[in-house]
Amino acid sequence: MPALKPLSFLEKVNQYPNSTYIYHTKIEENLLMHNHNKHQLTYVEGGAVYLNTKDNSYFLPARHFVWIPAGMEHVIELKTPISMIRNIYIPPRILNNKPFYGQMGIYPAPNLILEMILFTENWTGNIFGKEKDKYQYIKTLGNIIPEMNKNPMPVVLPTTSSKRLSPILNHIHLHIEQPLLLKNVATHFGFSSRSLSRLFRTTLDISFLQYVKLSRIIFSMEKLLQTEMSISEISYASGYNSLATFSNTFYNLVKVRPVEFRKSNREISK
Known part of the structure; x- marks a missing residue:
């Protein structure tokens, strides 16, 4: 029986629609413009980073995070070496219907949000509902972000x-x-x-x-x-x-x- 082909990074993110997915890496994934079925919360430690969509280019400064709605095509471009990229993928079904979640934005990372992101640094891969503590933690993080971040960075460069x-x-x-x-x-x-x-x-x-x-x-x-x-x-x-x-x-x-x-x-x- 032939060996199964390993799943790509995007296939892993999309594999289980109801799971959250966590991926911390020091290496840039070599991705083209893409989307996935989960919201993406990304925090980059060190380095100059751009988030590119089909229409705009966004500069992501230090101590800021980017929120990318599920389904939005995008690619992250690293301009300089970075220390770490922290990605948290959250299924839309576990969050409420606030307009915040449907809009791409770059926001300052308050200490509480930053500490909650860093708390997940030893987690990796899928987190399912049966892992109640971790699953609820990510759900809580997703639900408090709109309450603490009202105004995205206004500097957007069209492409x-x-x-x-x-x-x-x-x-x-x-x-x-x-x-x-x-x-x-x-x-x-x-x-x-x-x-x-x-x-x-x-x-x-x-x-x-x-x-x-x-x-x-x-x-x-x-x-x-x-x-x-x-x-x-x-x-x-x-x-x-x-x-x-x-x-x-x-x-x-x-x-x-x-x-x-x-x-x-x-x-x-x-």
């Missing part, structure tokens, strides 16, 4: 597979420290200013200026958490000629000043 726009977006990211004027970028790629502006609006539903602004702030968030650069150095590396303008723009989008963001979100090296 596209458009062959016309993708090279322009890549150009923006590669030259984020430089002046990025609509007229100059349009000319570089053979567009008029009006046609390139329209392409951004129709494809991404935001303006060229707003896309550049979001890209600069997300870039600065990475530098704030992953380097020892000063706030002033990060400001200029992100394309700002004025530290005050950078700080004010950062505050308007992230709701805290850059120095506060770095202080409250950086993990202490172990």
Whole structure:
């Protein structure tokens, strides 16, 4: 009798619809865009991480977790080495019907939530209802998250597979420290200013200026958490000629000043 083919990671997550599934790893799973039949709670220790969906790219800072609704296509992209990825997969049937669970979001990890996630570090694989204590623990964790996390991070960068726009977006990211004027970028790629502006609006539903602004702030968030650069150095590396303008723009989008963001979100090296 031929040996059974081992189940893939996604097959293990989906195998038992009513079980919770826990997976802590130091190695990135080599997954393409995918979905599963359970909600996903992910907390990443160390490193710069993006969550990509078909439409948007989300930066996941330290001391934040991401909630991914069941059925949503996504992929997690690691930009730097990480210490640990902690994944908890929760079947929708054991939670209530609050709108929170149906929306993707990145949220600060309060101490209680963080401690509850870390408490599961020695658990792995499926947890069934017969394991009452563990099963109820995960159910409780899932049910208190909406009560403690009302406002997701507002910095979301739209993405596209458009062959016309993708090279322009890549150009923006590669030259984020430089002046990025609509007229100059349009000319570089053979567009008029009006046609390139329209392409951004129709494809991404935001303006060229707003896309550049979001890209600069997300870039600065990475530098704030992953380097020892000063706030002033990060400001200029992100394309700002004025530290005050950078700080004010950062505050308007992230709701805290850059120095506060770095202080409250950086993990202490172990």
